[in-house]
Amino acid sequence: MLNFGIFEEENEQYSYVEIAILISFLIESGAVDFVVTGCSSGQGMTLACNSLPGFLCGYIEKPQDAFLFGRINGGNVASLPLGLNYGCQGELNLQYTLDKLFDGEFGMGYPENEAERKRLEASALKNLNCLTKRSWEELLEQIPKDILNKLSQRKIVMNAIINKGSNKEFIRLLKAKADKMDADRKWNKV
Numbered sequence: 001m002l003n004f005g006i007f008e009e010e011n012e013q014y015s016y017v018e019i020a021i022l023i024s025f026l027i028e029s030g031a032v033d034f035v036v037t038g039c040s041s042g043q044g045m046t047l048a049c050n051s052l053p054g055f056l057c058g059y060i061e062k063p064q065d066a067f068l069f070g071r072i073n074g075g076n077v078a079s080l081p082l083g084l085n086y087g088c089q090g091e092l093n094l095q096y097t098l099d100k101l102f103d104g105e106f107g108m109g110y111p112e113n114e115a116e117r118k119r120l121e122a123s124a125l126k127n128l129n130c131l132t133k134r135s136w137e138e139l140l141e142q143i144p145k146d147i148l149n150k151l152s153q154r155k156i157v158m159n160a161i162i163n164k165g166s167n168k169e170f171i172r173l174l175k176a177k178a179d180k181m182d183a184d185r186k187w188n189k190v
Contacts, residue, residue: 002032004157012154018147020048022157025174027076028054028136030166034076036098040083049077053133056126061085062093066101067110072118073125074107136170140177145184152178 004026006014014022016039026032039045042059049057056075060066062085069075078101085093107122109115140148152158165171 002160004160012150014150014154016044017048018151020045020052021143021147022151022154023049023077024052024054024136025151025161026157028167028170029161029164029174030170031160031164034078036078036080036101038080038082040081042079042081042084046079049079051133053130053136053139056129060097060101063096063100066097067103070101070106071104071108071110073122137173140173145181148177149181149185152181 004022019037019039023035023037026035037045037049042061046057046059049055055077056073057077057079058065058069058073058075060069060078060080066078069078080094080097107119109118109122134142161171161174
């Protein structure tokens, strides 16, 4: 388990859209295979994640949601409503939710008598997800340079991508984009 959270000593602020892009970099690179994230409502992060390639993000409010998402959908990102339902003893809801999320094999289908149908539906959803989204090769050219520059400065994430990532082609693509941005910055200073 790796913690890529925002830490108190950090001065930079990130929007949930920027965090979703960083999460996508981590997943696409192969540095991680699952991420638990969130925002105050959990909805914005869910929408941001599901708009990017390679994601199947579920909104996880309570333990029941977590269990069903893991067993049926078998996605790779869980978004929690970090500003809701976490009052008195809220840490218990968080702990129970995470316990249920990782309680068993992902994507096995549930309930047992519906398992095969659920697996087929989840597979169809993942295939549709791939068909309807652009590739990172296309997206990197469209994302504003100031956002990419800001995200490339998040060393804890970039180091994980470079050191733990298994998708060498994506890592090469990211490095090439970063090198081009560095060259452009140097040229603009002349």
